[in-house]
Amino acid sequence: GPVGVMMSGGLDSTSVAATAAMFLRERGERLQAYTSVPIYDTTPYVPKGWIGNEWPLAKATADYVGNIDLHAVTAEDITPLEGVREALRIHQEPIHAAANAYWILALQRMARVGGTRVLLTGQGGNLTVSWPGPSHGHVSIKARVRRALSAMVPPHWFRMMLRRWPASRPGWRGEMILRPDLVVALGSVGRSAGELRHSELASQSAGSLSVRLRSLRPGQHAIGASWDEKGAAHAQAVRDPTFDVRVLAYCLGLPERCYIEGESGQARWLIRAAMAGRIPEVVRLEQHRGVCCALC
Numbered sequence: 584g585p586v587g588v589m590m591s592g593g594l595d596s597t598s599v600a601a602t603a604a605m606f607l608r609e610r611g612e613r614l615q616a617y618t619s620v621p622i623y624d625t626t627p628y629v630p631k632g633w634i635g636n637e638w639p640l641a642k643a644t645a646d647y648v649g650n651i652d653l654h655a656v657t658a659e660d661i662t663p664l665e666g667v668r669e670a671l672r673i674h675q676e677p678i679h680a681a682a683n684a685y686w687i688l689a690l691q692r693m694a695r696v697g698g699t700r701v702l703l704t705g706q707g708g709n710l711t712v713s714w715p716g717p718s719h720g721h722v723s724i725k726a727r728v729r730r731a732l733s734a735m736v737p738p739h740w741f742r743m744m745l746r747r748w749p750a751s752r753p754g755w756r757g758e759m760i761l762r763p764d765l766v767v768a769l770g771s772v773g774r775s776a777g778e779l780r781h782s783e784l785a786s787q788s789a790g791s792l793s794v795r796l797r798s799l800r801p802g803q804h805a806i807g808a809s810w811d812e813k814g815a816a817h818a819q820a821v822r823d824p825t826f827d828v829r830v831l832a833y834c835l836g837l838p839e840r841c842y843i844e845g846e847s848g849q850a851r852w853l854i855r856a857a858m859a860g861r862i863p864e865v866v867r868l869e870q871h872r873g874v875c876c877a878l879c
Contacts, residue, residue: 585615587697588703598708640866
């Protein structure tokens, strides 16, 4: 059946789409692309520096590449709560970013009706081809200070400082949602909330490669399993080329300077350079990122 792609206006999915379309063009075929589009104007609700409606950027990519049929997914026939219920039915457990379930389900349904049997994504790009580099994104200023301090002070002093230094990120990234005593009582987590927090700080202080490896180690997340379950529910094979083992090995072997452009310090340089001439400049050089409902 037809090959489809979940395409936002960002670098990862547009790069996947452009590359897939290139191979399909050689066979005289077209790529089906699906983009989630908000029903209402998102301007009042989107933080400064973010993009609420990625349709214009996605359309620019489709027009530039040529053999991409772009479909808008409004998800008007399913509510966010219905999406959560359906996700529970599919996965048989709570999922991460459940607020996104409704539009993902709507997108997969539309793709399935269109006959798409293989659905591509670019979710793994943030850890591989579009890694933002050591001074952006995942490694904060505090993390870099910790790394410098760890090289200057005795280990036991550094550990003591970590215990007294609060997590650098707000919300669930720095704190446990469950009470520590409840976690211990349930036995669902082997370490307390404090230990988990200190572990994250210590791993960030070791460098950006450690940050990526911490996310990529087996058992650290269920992205692959989650997409397999979503795909099975829609008779689709969901595949992420940015997590291909060859791409993964190549990207992890590159020095950090390959991800940042010269003195300008432009993040995600590797994928921007690779996609020169393959995606439109308005997309390739865009500095803002799309915000989905899970981040609002």
